[in-house]
Amino acid sequence: MYKYFPHTEADIEQMLKRISVKSVDDLFAEIPDSVVLKKEYDLPVSKSEIEIRKYFENLGNKNKKLTVFAGAGAYDHYAPSVIGPLISRSEFLTAYTPYQPEIAQGTLQYIFEYQSMICELTGMECTNASMYDGPTATAEAMFMVVASAKKKNTVLVSQTVNPNILKVVKTYAKYRGINIEEIAEKDGCTDKADMESKLSSGDVAGVIVSSPNYYGIIEDYTGYSDAIHAAKALFVMNTDPSALAVLKSPAEWGADIACGDGQSLGMPLNFGGSYIGFLASKKDLVRKLPGRIAGATTDVDGKRAFVLTLQAREQHIRREKANSNICSNQSLMALYVTIYMSLMGKEGLRDVNKLSYSGAHYLYDQLLATGKFKAAFEKPFLKEFAVKTSLNIDVLSKKLLNHGILGGIQLGKYKDGMDDCLLFCVTEKRSKEEIDQLVSLIKEV
């Protein structure tokens, strides 16, 4: 038997006897003969660990590890060394959803800490135990606003929201019969006048904007809260939690719901997953939040303890009446970002932003100084910015790739009329030398 199977021949004999059947095949006797699998799987035979390692080393060699100057929803931030070993502890890694709280206080406690930290950053009053990723968290925020509005069925989404998020929101809306209308963008920002005119239709349940937006711009949302709430709609802000160490929080902007991707909190790029979505809100919306929520209570001896709470909202109780079908969360990733935020703390997350800001603005100045780049928008930004270039973008990208660099994202692939634009990102991981090398390679094009 393979090493994961502890059964000896004698064990199997003994077990069959207890069950009163002659063979293991007899345990499948009721399956109609026409569907019984009569062949072997068309798959390779078992590989030893030595062969497994070689196989994946070969596959790994077919990937190209790059120096990353791109973001667009996945950010190459520093990951402190202690997180990996801590989240690999089997007590965390191999547990399931904390259904038996007496022996799952570890999971429940870190979820509580995670919820506390997400609320600190967003300024919100409650949040759930996490979502799959930023785009699906935003789609669930859309469900929340529609569920809260009862009869209204339109949600406005700014065109400055990351197109990857917009696509997912539209898919979710399509099948649930929710009407999505886009708010036009103007100079890289949400067109407030367009929003106000669309709000006047009377059918708008909520408005979704993002900060920083897809182009990295820190939009000024002054007056949005009043306009949206005057139309009896809810204000949803998609945001980058790392940036919230320095930027005005969704709560300060007057938003009712904050959502986004927590990957920027030091998580590896991992080719797009596993990441973590977050979804936080004002307290009056807590019963509309999907998924697990941990809360504090006491045990029979009066000891403080944590438990999954407000479960009457969830699918396993409400079944088809639940507002969401979400079941588990991205729990281990919630632990990841909780440990990250504990290590970085109050000052560290600010330092990350300061370094990223400096690097990004230095690169921006250097690019403009080449004379081959222009600002796509003259707007404040943090670590990510869009530029227009007179250079051939394909040639430029290829050249950088040959030197092991992932340059800016080609915006033309995702946005109409932006074929000459690149979206660069600089995090604290990029040194001045790396930025200088990038610029000198660009100058050679």
Place this chain on the structure above:
Amino acid sequence: MKYYDKLIFEISKEGRHGYTLPENQLAKYSIEDIPSTLLREEKAQLPEASELDVVRHYTNVSNKNFGVETGFYPLGSCTMKYNPKINDEIANMPAFSSLHPLQSDETVQGVLEVYYNLARSLSEISGLAEYTLNPFAGSHGELVGLMIMRQYHIKRGDLKRTKVIVPDSAHGTNPASAAVCGLEIVEVHSNEKGTISVEDLKPLLDDTIAGIMMTNPNTLGIFETEILEIADLIHEAGGLLYYDGANLNPLLGKCRPGDMGFDIMHINLHKTFSTPHGGGGPGSGPVGVSKALVDFLPNPRVKKDGDCYYLDNGDDSLGSISGFLGNFSVYIRAYTYILSLGKDNLKNVGPLATLNANYIKESLRQYYYLPIEGICKHEFVFDGLLDKSTGVTTLDIAKRLLDYGFHAPTIYFPLLFTQSIMIEPTETESLDTLNAFIEVMKTVAIEAKEDPETVKNAPYTTPVRRLDETMAAKKPMLIYKDLL
């Protein structure tokens, strides 16, 4: 060991930190240059702790948890099998973990090959034509599968098919996923054998039915023997069959959902394919479809041309359901598992899981009430104690098991019985472990009779004892600030 009860906020001390960063060589570019109206006024009150503070805190916190590596975890419908270490080692290789999701296809050929090959392997194991690995979890897979079902009918212009049939024994996610997807639920009842009643199904079939969601074996661990007849009926009525892959484990090596007539299915890689549950995620819920439905799969898809792999966005696709390509770090683990076992060992998974479940069932039926007779598959359900006079409930039994060092089974599910105890041992547990569990289950049954109060007040030896869940819901305290 002394009970550790601190929150990270409670060990925080101003001025400590647990990181190092390079000196800012470009400090003349200062964040203060951002207009102050765009900046936050007060610093977020994140904890301040040294590296060892943080390491020791989370180590102590972990000690309050029970995982598969702590002990037997017979949680029904969750397939808590051993999570091999080699899977983690491979997933953490920098050659995979450091890739940006928007890198060009030619720089990520290795990851695309993992995606493609795993999708092909799942097709072979399940008998369906093609897979997407983009869904993040089982429930997400269900939602995507139902979107495919709807997309199929919409593309044919058959817009009145807005109902989906769900058995009363289904996982709670099934009706919830259907509702989120804009489908109306029609419930079909189980018969006395615990399976779908074909007679009850027939009158439900008309031209408003989009399809049926089934689990086979069902949540009672019983194989739906009339599946071929059910498949014919649904197909004749113009509907599609959706397979909830939560219970796929016992079928490995024995039969394939595609061969039973299912058109769409999801697989929980964190169940059947050994990836860790992580305390409730990240999971992965790949969705497979029959040939006729391939074009409706979500974007992007991974395709192969000669020796090259590339991403493709199709026009008939239902759209995007994830920011990028799903939980790569999870599905690379599942692929490692499949390659490790190979076809020669994968075929033993279903039989051994089934053997283990039946062994426990037959060993305990003199003590616990077995409502459905017969051979089960990977799991089975007791309806509480055989002796109903003790006043000891399923919850009490579950809590008492914790004192004896076992995780509790799934309780109060399925909803068909009032005292459900759903037990799933998986194939990675030894006869010795099963015997130890059986002995404890017997002991608890005897205790229930002789000393019911002891069982009713359990547990006693766990880090905390029974919790006041009513207070938690009545007066929600959801963040640290609520405690102050």
